[in-house]
Amino acid sequence: MSRIRVAVGLGAVAMGTAWAVGGVAGLRDVVGVLLVAVPALLVLAGAVLLLRAAVPDGQLGGPLMLVGVGVGVLVLRFDVPQLPELSGQAPTALILGGVFVALFRGRSGSGLDIGVRRYTSLLYPRVRASLEGRAPKKLILRALLFGEVDIDLSRCEFPFEARLVVDVTMLWARVRLKVPADWTVLAGRVELTSGVRFHGRLSEPAFASPQPSPDEERTVVVNVQGLGGVVSLTRGS
Structure with a gap:
């Protein structure tokens, strides 16, 4: 529950900031970007969690590199993003990334020495x-x-x-x-x-x-x- 409260609190702060800076129009823009960004970030978070479950601690560098290169090639191959669109979505993506990092909890070992x-x-x-x-x-x-x-x-x-x-x-x-x-x-x-x-x-x-x-x-x-x-x-x- 503590992590859920952190997520709700960070989300409220982000929405309040967008409302204060851009008014109702800014809040509407943020919601529109969220509808596009959240599914992609959920897929990314799922991929990271699967890798964490399958790969030993400290060895995520190689798999994440492969995933990143593959996703980058697919994006450039099928739908090259326009820079103005990226600049508009970057703040929201940054906020969502911060929420994910805040909720991210590393794995701890079992502490058992079985030889x-x-x-x-x-x-x-x-x-x-x-x-x-x-x-x-x-x-x-x-x-x-x-x-x-x-x-x-x-x-x-x-x-x-x-x-x-x-x-x-x-x-x-x-x-x-x-x-x-x-x-x-x-x-x-x-x-x-x-x-x-x-x-x-x-x-x-x-x-x-x-x-x-x-x-x-x-x-x-x-x-x-x-x-x-x-x-x-x-x-x-």
Whole structure:
């Protein structure tokens, strides 16, 4: 309810300002522009909320860039707006944008540490993380459309598990993984990797078993699936 009150209050202030500055005619103009602008802004707000639900925190730059470029091209292709019309609608659009920002609430994490870390890069921004302390038991790395994920575990202690699993999903992108020199690195599921190049060397030229063996220690299993791109493995000193 607090956000609804904020929206109503901001709307009342905006309408009152238009009435005070332009009189009844100015108020009528604002209402006319609202009838055109509100549906478009609702679609935009829905798209942003869908992206926020589907994309991890801090990774909205790439999807929003794609949406913005696509919408801009469609507008210029099918209905080029006239500058006088844009200048008339700009104040109302600015007010509505301010209302949306005022009501926008970022997502907060659950606060639960379940030993799984996820990193995603779609176009931009590129993700770089240098971890310390106890390593997570599982890493989920997703790099899409020229994105880049660079994870450094060289200063980490091995997790309280028999093995550390790294799941990599990529589409014409790049993933770098750096591990301590004394960790064993084996390939897991890497069959679905058309056009993916691999740099670096595994500890053994063999695939990891589905289940850890009793004597297995400090073993990293890398699973890769995707199309195009590069997966690089390096080791610390």
